Amino acid sequence: MTAGDDLAIDVTGLQKRFGALHAVKDFSIQVRRGQICGFLGPNGSGKTTTIRMLCGLMKPDAGSGHCLGYDIVKQSAAIKRETGYMTQKFSFYEDLSIRENLSFVARMYGVKKRRAAVDAMLERLGLTARARQLAGTLSGGWKQRLALAACMLHEPKLLLLDEPTAGVDPKARREFWDQIHQLAHDGLTVLVSTHYMDEAERCNQIVYLSMGQLLARGTVREIVETSGLTTWHVTTAAPIDLAQALRKEHGIDMVAAFGNTLHVSGADPIALDRAIAPYLRDSGARWDKAEPELEDAFIALMQRSTPNVGVGAN
Amino acid sequence: MLLRFWAVLVKEFVQMKRDRLTFAMMIGVPILQLILFGYAINGDPKRLPTVLVTSEASQYARSFAAALSNTGYFQILPDPVSAARADEMLALGKVQFAITLPPDFARKIDRGEHPQVLVQADATDPGATGNALAALAAVANTALGHDLVGAQAPAGGAAAPFEVRVQRLYNPEGKSQYNIVPGLIGTILTMTMVIMTSLGMTRERERGTMENLLAMPVRPAEVMMAKIVPYIFVGYVQVAVVVTVARTLFGVPMVGSMVLLSVVLIAFIAANLSVGFTFSTIAGNQLQAMQMAFFFFLPSILLSGFIFPYRGMPQWAQTIGEVLPLTHFLRIVRGIMLKGQVWTEVAPELYPLLYFMGGTMVIALLRYRRTLD
Numbered sequence: 001m002t003a004g005d006d007l008a009i010d011v012t013g014l015q016k017r018f019g020a021l022h023a024v025k026d027f028s029i030q031v032r033r034g035q036i037c038g039f040l041g042p043n044g045s046g047k048t049t050t051i052r053m054l055c056g057l058m059k060p061d062a063g064s065g066h067c068l069g070y071d072i073v074k075q076s077a078a079i080k081r082e083t084g085y086m087t088q089k090f091s092f093y094e095d096l097s098i099r100e101n102l103s104f105v106a107r108m109y110g111v112k113k114r115r116a117a118v119d120a121m122l123e124r125l126g127l128t129a130r131a132r133q134l135a136g137t138l139s140g141g142w143k144q145r146l147a148l149a150a151c152m153l154h155e156p157k158l159l160l161l162d163e164p165t166a167g168v169d170p171k172a173r174r175e176f177w178d179q180i181h182q183l184a185h186d187g188l189t190v191l192v193s194t195h196y197m198d199e200a201e202r203c204n205q206i207v208y209l210s211m212g213q214l215l216a217r218g219t220v221r222e223i224v225e226t227s228g229l230t231t232w233h234v235t236t237a238a239p240i241d242l243a244q245a246l247r248k249e250h251g252i253d254m255v256a257a258f259g260n261t262l263h264v265s266g267a268d269p270i271a272l273d274r275a276i277a278p279y280l281r282d283s284g285a286r287w288d289k290a291e292p293e294l295e296d297a298f299i300a301l302m303q304r305s306t307p308n309v310g311v312g313a314n
Numbered sequence: 315m316l317l318r319f320w321a322v323l324v325k326e327f328v329q330m331k332r333d334r335l336t337f338a339m340m341i342g343v344p345i346l347q348l349i350l351f352g353y354a355i356n357g358d359p360k361r362l363p364t365v366l367v368t369s370e371a372s373q374y375a376r377s378f379a380a381a382l383s384n385t386g387y388f389q390i391l392p393d394p395v396s397a398a399r400a401d402e403m404l405a406l407g408k409v410q411f412a413i414t415l416p417p418d419f420a421r422k423i424d425r426g427e428h429p430q431v432l433v434q435a436d437a438t439d440p441g442a443t444g445n446a447l448a449a450l451a452a453v454a455n456t457a458l459g460h461d462l463v464g465a466q467a468p469a470g471g472a473a474a475p476f477e478v479r480v481q482r483l484y485n486p487e488g489k490s491q492y493n494i495v496p497g498l499i500g501t502i503l504t505m506t507m508v509i510m511t512s513l514g515m516t517r518e519r520e521r522g523t524m525e526n527l528l529a530m531p532v533r534p535a536e537v538m539m540a541k542i543v544p545y546i547f548v549g550y551v552q553v554a555v556v557v558t559v560a561r562t563l564f565g566v567p568m569v570g571s572m573v574l575l576s577v578v579l580i581a582f583i584a585a586n587l588s589v590g591f592t593f594s595t596i597a598g599n600q601l602q603a604m605q606m607a608f609f610f611f612l613p614s615i616l617l618s619g620f621i622f623p624y625r626g627m628p629q630w631a632q633t634i635g636e637v638l639p640l641t642h643f644l645r646i647v648r649g650i651m652l653k654g655q656v657w658t659e660v661a662p663e664l665y666p667l668l669y670f671m672g673g674t675m676v677i678a679l680l681r682y683r684r685t686l687d
Contacts, residue, residue: 057528057686080531091526108530 008033008158008189009054011065011072016049016058016212023049025212027063031191031205033157036184038203039193040298046212047193048088051160054191055085068157079158081109084151088162088193090143094136098127098146101135102153109154117153125149125179141172148179159183161192165199177202197295208298215301220294227297229253230272231265236285251275254299265296267304335598339605346609350616350631359442359626361389362410367400372420378431381453382413387446404436404483405653406662407645410443410625411435423475430477437482438648439493442623447480454478484652492567495560496651497620500643502556503549503579504586504614505607510548511590512603514541515682520599525686534682538675542587549583550576569654578646578664585639585671592674595681614640642667 009031016024024046031037039047052058054067056076064071070078092101102121106114122128125145130138135146144164151159161180165173177199184190184204192203200206201220208216208223216223236242239262243255246264251271256263266272280287330337364382368375382388388411395403400412414432416422422429433450435443455474485492515537518524527537553575560566589610597603616622617635624635635641642663649655649663 052686055529057525077531080529083529085526085529087522087525087529089522089525091522091524093523094521105530108532 006032007066008035009037009065009067009191011054011067012063014050014053014063014065015061016046016053017061023212024053024060027209027212027214028065029207029214029217031189033189034184034187035204036180036190036192036202038200038206039191039209040195040200040206041193041209041215042302045209047209048162049212050209051085051162051191051193054079055083055160056080057085081154082156083158083160084154084156086147086151086159086161086164088166090135090147092135092143092146092150095134097132097134098122098138098149099131101146102150105150105153111154121149121153140167141169144168144172144176148176152183157188159188159190159192161190163193163195165194165196173199197293197298200294206294208301210302216297224292224294224297227292227300228267229265229292229296229300230267230269231263231290231292231296232272232276233288233290234262234264234279234285235260235288236262238284242279242285246276246279249275253303254296256296256299263290263293263296265292265300267300333599333602335602336605339602339609343605343609343612346612350613354627354631355616355622356626356628357441357622358445359623360386362387362442362446362625363391363408364388364411364413365391365400365403365409366394366413366415367397368394368415368419369417370415370419374420374423375415378415378453381456382450385446385449385453387449400434404434405649405655406659407436407438407649409436411446419476426475428475428477430479432479432481434481434483437485437488438652439619439623440482440485440488440490441493442625443482444488450478450480489564491560491564492652493648494621495556495564495566496647497644498560499553499556499647500582500618500640501615501620502552503583503643504640505611506552507545507549507583507586508590508593508610509604509607510545511541511587512593512597512607513600514591515594516597516600516603528683528686534679538588538591538678538682542584542591545587546580546583549579553579566651568651570650570656574655574657574660575647575650578643578650578660578667581664581667581671582639582643582646585667585674588671588674588678589639592678592681595678595683614638617641618644620644636666637670639667639670 007030009029012028014024014027015022027046027050029037039051041047049058053060054072056072056079059073064073066072067079068082070076072079093104096104099118099122102118103114106118111117119128122131125148127142127145127149130142135143138146148164159180165176168176173196180190180192181202192199194200204219206217206220206223207214216226218226234242237260239257239260243257243262246252246255246262251268252264252266252275254263254265264272264276266275276287279285366375366379379390383390391409397414400409400414403409404412412434414434416429416431419429419431431454433447435447437443454476482488515524518527557568561568590607593603593606593610597606613634614620617627617631618624618638618640619635620640624632624641627635645663646655646660649660
């Protein structure tokens with residue numbers, strides 16, 4: 001990772017405060033062109049603020065960098081022209097139809113052959129049949145499609161998607177992600193924030209934010225590996241009782257119930273082994289050593305909440 | 315039942331407390347009304363500017379002028395002017411009255427010829443001149459009382475030594491519709507233009523579409539112009555309706571040029587729209603925008619001379635009125651419709667309008683935020 005030209009996003013030291021709240025602290029990230037970068041982190045961790053700073057909607061208090069080769073502070077107009085931003089909350093005109101909304105966006109970006117471009121986009125996202133429907137009357141999934149259609153209309157080089165699949169059913173989510181992969185394949189860079197682990201696993205690179213701070217970044221594998229977790233899966237008839245007992249043990253950092261199976265993890269393998277040793281003899285439960293999952297890794301990260309655990313390189 | 319009532323009640327108070335601006339307006343509007351109605355408005359205007367047209371400086375002329383001043387209704391300008399200049403001053407609205415003493419005024423009185431004094435009143439606003447004219451009639455009988463000697467001395471119940479002939483210019487029948495209806499053009503425009511545009515940006519913000527708008531490569535001036543232009547058309551339709559109704563139902567004349575009025579309208583409409591746009595960049599929600607529009611509308615109606623005579627207001631109120639676009643537009647629209655004013659006569663009132671428009675547009679553009687912070 002050397003040539004700056006290869007980077008769609010390259011920012012360092014971004015800071016943003018809202019009064020007493022330090023929303024984003026010293027945030028740096030590099031994303032190569034054609035990559036899908038997942039933004040994860042709890043609510044209020046600074047994901048939206050970071051995305052807004054990247055596309056010129058907010059001015060960082062400190063820090064600098066480039067998006068698509070343009071300075072994020074001085075050249076935000078140029079960034080806006082080549083970026084598609086999908087807001088977390090639906091932000092198109094509810095009293096306009098799907099087609100009218102798309103036509104409006106196309107005009108704003110000066111899209112050539114507007115009518116044809118709008119028709120093609122309607123077709124591509126399966127919106128043709130509903131083109132005349134008012135956006136306000138669409139259900140969540142359809143609104144999401146309209147928003148995606150609108151932010152791709154001007155053929156951006158960078159897509160910033162802020163929780164695009166929140167409240168969308170699994171089938172629509174899968175279709176949405178198929179689209180995203182197709183776009184990345186075509187050379188688009190995509191930065192997408194999400195709360196879903198399955199979506200995170202579909203990204204080339206993951207960035208984990210908490211309290212405005214970058215906690216981890218890398219591929220799914222890298223993040224899981226560097227979390228240093230050892231995980232056991234325990235299947236038992238009385239998972240809740242067992243979980244309560246296990247949580248009291250020293251050396252066990254995390255116990256999470258998935259139906260009748262508990263995920264038991266610890267950062268220190270020796271301490272973990274010592275802690276679970278008495279329970280292994282319990283005939284009512286079956287213990288299996290397992291690969292830690294991304295979610296386990298994140299929860300561990302949050303619990304430790306050690307700032308700036310740089311995980312691998314991208 | 316009481317508990318649920320209480321729950322909603324508490325919530326309402328909390329929400330009221332959160333929306334500081336709305337709360338401030340709820341207190342501010344009554345205070346504004348009190349001040350405007352209590353101090354600024356006066357239905358009985360005094361000290362109306364009056365110019366004398368006379369060639370002589372006789373004792374009678376001086377006494378007559380002094381008597382007029384003493385009624386409190388007339389403020390006699392120190393220098394008499396020519397008849398032509400007096401007509402001009404009336405047409406431009408610089409004076410309310412022009413009083414012409416005939417040549418040889420003093421000699422005719424001495425001879426008992428009962429000379430005629432011509433009083434020309436700018437009657438576009440009948441309310442402004444009514445009381446003054448009533449006072450004038452009384453003055454004619456008593457003004458020269460002390461000066462007259464011998465045969466002309468008033469001997470109980472004798473006719474006045476001179477005759478006063480009143481000419482109500484521009485509105486001979488003294489119809490208040492002539493004054494109100496053209497004024498309505500300005501008032502209706504002020505109300506709708508300011509409210510509609512003040513909702514413009516606030517609606518974008520309230521519905522969450524602002525973020526999207528800001529994320530697109532569009533300049534503030536482009537957004538502002540695009541949001542203003544549609545209402546210029548709306549404004550013209552409104553004016554067409556009011557003018558048509560004014561002529562057919564109330565017989566309000568259209569003495570001047572419709573074309574000139576149309577041209578001036580652009581400036582007035584744009585001035586109001588930029589006020590509305592400025593409000594919409596300040597207000598946090600549509601309710602606040604409405605309240606701000608009302609806060610602007612109230613002094614516009616009360617201090618512009620729309621209902622209450624401008625000259626009846628104290629100096630500070632006139633100064634505020636002088637800033638408001640409606641004040642100048644009212645003079646223009648009444649000037650064109652009733653007096654047949656031409657371009658050169660309208661121009662002095664047009665400049666303040668343009669300054670106001672320019673000023674508010676600059677504020678609006680400075681206030682418009684390109685970013686979300």
